[in-house]
Amino acid sequence: MRFVAPFLLSTGAFALASAMVRVPVTKKATTLANRGLTRRDGASLPLYNDQSMQYIVNLQAGTPPKPFDVIIDTGSVEFWLATTGCPQSVCPVPLYNPSSSSTANVTTTPAGIQYGLGSANGNYVTDTVSLGGLTIQKQQFIAVTNTTDTFVMGGQPVDSGSVVASGLMGLAFDYGETWDHAAYPTIIDNLMNQKLISQAIFSIYLNFVNATGWSGEIIFGGIDSTKYTGQLSYAQVNTYTVQTTPQPTYIYWTVMSPSLTVMNNSVSVAGGSFLKPMAAMMDTGTTMSYIDVTTFTTIQKVLGAYLSPSPDSYGNYKLTTCNIPTSLTVQMGLLGSLQNSGASNSSNAMLTLRLYDMALKNPDGSCTFGFSTMNYAGGGSSFDWLLGDTFLRNFYLVFDYGNYRIGFASAVPSASSTNGPTGSGSGQQGGSGGSTRSAANLATTASLFVTLVCVFLSLHLTL
Numbered sequence: 106m107r108f109v110a111p112f113l114l115s116t117g118a119f120a121l122a123s124a125m126v127r128v129p130v131t132k133k134a135t136t137l138a139n140r141g142l143t144r145r146d147g148a149s150l151p152l153y154n155d156q157s158m159q160y161i162v163n164l165q166a167g168t169p170p171k172p173f174d175v176i177i178d179t180g181s182v183e184f185w186l187a188t189t190g191c192p193q194s195v196c197p198v199p200l201y202n203p204s205s206s207s208t209a210n211v212t213t214t215p216a217g218i219q220y221g222l223g224s225a226n227g228n229y230v231t232d233t234v235s236l237g238g239l240t241i242q243k244q245q246f247i248a249v250t251n252t253t254d255t256f257v258m259g260g261q262p263v264d265s266g267s268v269v270a271s272g273l274m275g276l277a278f279d280y281g282e283t284w285d286h287a288a289y290p291t292i293i294d295n296l297m298n299q300k301l302i303s304q305a306i307f308s309i310y311l312n313f314v315n316a317t318g319w320s321g322e323i324i325f326g327g328i329d330s331t332k333y334t335g336q337l338s339y340a341q342v343n344t345y346t347v348q349t350t351p352q353p354t355y356i357y358w359t360v361m362s363p364s365l366t367v368m369n370n371s372v373s374v375a376g377g378s379f380l381k382p383m384a385a386m387m388d389t390g391t392t393m394s395y396i397d398v399t400t401f402t403t404i405q406k407v408l409g410a411y412l413s414p415s416p417d418s419y420g421n422y423k424l425t426t427c428n429i430p431t432s433l434t435v436q437m438g439l440l441g442s443l444q445n446s447g448a449s450n451s452s453n454a455m456l457t458l459r460l461y462d463m464a465l466k467n468p469d470g471s472c473t474f475g476f477s478t479m480n481y482a483g484g485g486s487s488f489d490w491l492l493g494d495t496f497l498r499n500f501y502l503v504f505d506y507g508n509y510r511i512g513f514a515s516a517v518p519s520a521s522s523t524n525g526p527t528g529s530g531s532g533q534q535g536g537s538g539g540s541t542r543s544a545a546n547l548a549t550t551a552s553l554f555v556t557l558v559c560v561f562l563s564l565h566l567t568l
C-alpha cells in the first residue's frame with residue numbers, strides 16, 4: 106500500500122475565539138435507569154467490548170429487518186456489510202442478503218475500502234437500516250463480497266465467539282467517500298435529513314478496559330451525562346486540504362494537542378509544550394494508541410522499569426506489571442482553535458489520563474502498554490498521533506458532527522451489562538465476556554492488535 110503525505114493546514118475559514126468553545130449541552134435530568142430516550146433525545150445502543158480490541162454495535166438492515174453486529178470506526182467513513190456471495194473462507198460471518206430484502210437496491214457501482222490493515226470490496230447498495238429504534242430509509246452502504254485480512258487473518262477467523270462483526274460502520278466526515286466516489290449521505294447525515302435526531306452528534310462511551318461484554322454505549326443525537334464527571338471540554342476538529350478540493354475540508358476526527366505532560370502525584374515530571382501542536386486523530390477503530398517517538402520517549406523515561414526497553418516484533422511495549430502506580434498520569438492539552446497552531450501554548454481543554462488505565466491485558470496475564478510509537482502505525486501521514494481504544498476508553502466522547510468539534514470528559518466506570526441487544530443476529534446470550542475465541546486465535550489477534558481500521562488515504566493530498 107502506498108502512503109501519501111498530506112499536510113495539515115490551519116485555516117481561518119472557521120474563525121473561532123482562542124478561548125475554549127463551550128456550548129450548553131443537553132444534559133438529561135433523568136437517571137440512567139429511567140432515561141427512556143425519546144427520538145428527540147436520540148437513540149442509545151449498547152456497545153460490545155470485543156476483547157478490548159474492537160467495539161461492536163448491533164443494528165438491523167433490510168425488509169424484513171435482519172440483525173447484524175458491526176464495528177464502530179470513527180477513523181473511516183464507509184459503512185459496509187459482508188454480503189451473500191462473499192466466500193465463507195474470507196467472510197465466516199452472518200451475511201446480509203439483498204435478494205431477501207424488499208427494500209434493497211443493489212447498484213452496479215463498485216466500491217472498496219482499504220484500511221491500515223485489511224480491505225473490503227463490493228458494490229454500493231441502498232436499503233433500510235435501523236439503529237436503536239430509528240429507521241433510516243435508503244441508506245447507502247457497501248455490500249461487500251470480498252475481503253482481505255478483515256474477518257480472517259493468518260487463516261484464522263478473527264471472531265469465533267458469540268458476537269461476530271459482519272461489517273463496519275464508518276463515522277468520519279462524509280467528504281472521505283469522495284476519494285473514490287461521489288459523496289453520499291452518511292448515517293449521521295441521514296439521521297438528520299430524515300429528522301430522526303435533532304442534533305448532529307453522536308456520543309461514545311467505550312467503558313474501561315475491565316468492562317467486557319455489552320458494557321459501552323453509543324448515542325446518536327444525544328449525550329448521557331451520567332457516564333462522565335465534570336464538564337465536557339470541546340476541541341475544534343482540524344481541516345485538511347485536498348488536491349481536488351482546495352478549500353479546507355473535514356475528513357477525520359483530528360484535533361490539535363499543544364502539550365503532553367507526565368505527572369506524578371500532580372507534580373509535573375516530564376514533557377510540556379511541543380514546538381508545534383500534534384494532530385491527534387480519535388479513532389475507535391484502532392486498538393492501540395500511537396504517538397510520535399519524542400513524546401513516547403518522554404513517557405518511557407518516567408515509566409522506567411515498568412516498561413520493557415524495546416518493542417516486540419509488532420512494535421508494542423510490554424509492561425513489567427499490570428499495576429502502574431495510579432499516581433502517574435499524563436495531561437494532554439487540546440486546542441480549541443486552529444488559529445493558535447504553532448503560535449501559542451494555550452490549551453482550551455486538559456485531559457487527564459492515568460497510565461494505569463493504559464495497561465492492556467494479554468491472554469497470558471502479562472500486560473502491554475496502550476501507547477506505542479507512530480512509526481509502527483505508518484504514521485507521519487495525515488496526523489501525528491493516532492489515538493485508539495486504549496486512550497479513548499478513558500473518556501466520554503461527544504463527536505459533534507454539526508459543529509466540527511469533539512467534547513471530552515473523564516469517563517465514569519460502570520458495571521458490565523448483563524444483556525446484549527435482543528434479537529441480535531449472532532445469538533448473543535448477553536452477559537459479560539460473551540466471546541469464546543479459541544486461546545490460540547486470541548493469542549494471535551492480541552499480539553497483532555489487529556483492528557487498525559482507520560483508513561490510510563490512497564489519494565493525493567496537496568502538500
Ligand SMILES: *[C@@H]1O[C@H](CO)[C@@H](O)[C@H](O)[C@H]1NC(C)=O
Pocket residue numbers: 210212
Ligand atoms: C435504485 O438505484 C438507482 C441508482 O441510484 C436508481 O436510479 C433507481 O431508481 C433505484 N431503484 C429503486 C427501485 O429505488
Ligand SMILES: *[C@@H]1O[C@H](CO)[C@@H](O)[C@H](O)[C@H]1NC(C)=O
Pocket residue numbers: 251252253
Ligand atoms: C478477493 O481479493 C483478493 C485480494 O485482492 C483477490 O486475490 C481475490 O481474487 C478476490 N476474490 C474474488 C472472488 O474477487
Ligand SMILES: *[C@@H]1O[C@H](CO)[C@@H](O)[C@H](O)[C@H]1NC(C)=O
Pocket residue numbers: 313314315316462518
Ligand atoms: C475497572 O476499572 C476502573 C478504572 O480503572 C476502576 O475504577 C474499576 O474499579 C474497575 N472495576 C473492576 C470491577 O475492577
Ligand SMILES: *[C@@H]1O[C@H](CO)[C@@H](O)[C@H](O)[C@H]1NC(C)=O
Pocket residue numbers: 369370374407408432433
Ligand atoms: C513518584 O513520586 C514518588 C514520591 O512522591 C516517588 O517515590 C516515585 O519514585 C515517583 N515515581 C516515578 C515513576 O517517578
Ligand SMILES: *[C@@H]1O[C@H](CO)[C@@H](O)[C@H](O)[C@H]1NC(C)=O
Pocket residue numbers: 378448449450451
Ligand atoms: C510557550 O511555553 C513556553 C514554555 O513554557 C514559554 O517559554 C513560551 O513563552 C510560551 N509561548 C507562548 C506563545 O505562550
